[in-house]
Amino acid sequence: ETGVTQTPRHLVMGMTNKKSLKCEQHLGHNAMYWYKQSAKKPLELMFVYNFKEQTENNSVPSRFSPECPNSSHLFLHLHTLQPEDSALYLCASSQDGGAGNTIYFGEGSWLTVV
Amino acid sequence: AQSVTQPDIHITVSEGASLELRCNYSYGATPYLFWYVQSPGQGLQLLLKYFSGDTLVQGIKGFEAEFKRSQSSFNLRKPSVHWSDAAEYFCAVAPNNAGNMLTFGGGTRLMVKP
Numbered sequence: 001e002t003g004v005t006q007t008p009r010h011l012v013m014g015m016t017n018k019k020s021l022k023c024e025q026h027l028g029h030n031a032m033y034w035y036k037q038s039a040k041k042p043l044e045l046m047f048v049y050n051f052k053e054q055t056e057n058n059s060v061p062s063r064f065s066p067e068c069p070n071s072s073h074l075f076l077h078l079h080t081l082q083p084e085d086s087a088l089y090l091c092a093s094s095q096d097g098g099a100g101n102t103i104y105f106g107e108g109s110w111l112t113v114v
Numbered sequence: 115a116q117s118v119t120q121p122d123i124h125i126t127v128s129e130g131a132s133l134e135l136r137c138n139y140s141y142g143a144t145p146y147l148f149w150y151v152q153s154p155g156q157g158l159q160l161l162l163k164y165f166s167g168d169t170l171v172q173g174i175k176g177f178e179a180e181f182k183r184s185q186s187s188f189n190l191r192k193p194s195v196h197w198s199d200a201a202e203y204f205c206a207v208a209p210n211n212a213g214n215m216l217t218f219g220g221g222t223r224l225m226v227k228p
Contacts, residue, residue: 041220042118042217042219043158043206043218045215045216090157092157097214100146100165100213102160102163105150107155107156108157
């Protein structure tokens, strides 16, 4: 148990579906992150939220839409995805967006787009 | 922009043998440096990090890493590997003015022979 919980752990969706990934952290942190881990590329930072404000969007396609309603919760809304979006999506959190803070990762949500 | 190279995609060592995993980075100044481990089906766990000071950093689970500025390297070592160390290991760097913006290497998968 890392203090960062992701649901669902596995998701299969069609290209026309709309689904969401959920992340909750129980660590009292103020910064949250979405990373994508696919088989053929290194871990990629997608989005950063600091005190509920998005501070980084790493050129992510608009079919991925993040939402951070409070410092403990982070969502990734998915719509009209492509098969190449199939990957492990990792949520993470840290005390805040400053240097020196350890980033804690969840166990990830495995997404398969069919 | 920073980048990270882990030259070895797979490494196999015998239990009890020593281990060294290589990591080279590219960055204009001294970055923040990290090693994470990912066991199958799990998220990433921080093993150790380097920000400044002593270039030999001790981490959890008996791991250590040495920062060598002249070689732009941050290699991970363990004197005696246990079967439970079998996992994927990721080196990461972050700019020293944005220590939460991690760039990951491609990972090294470690297998341990009995």
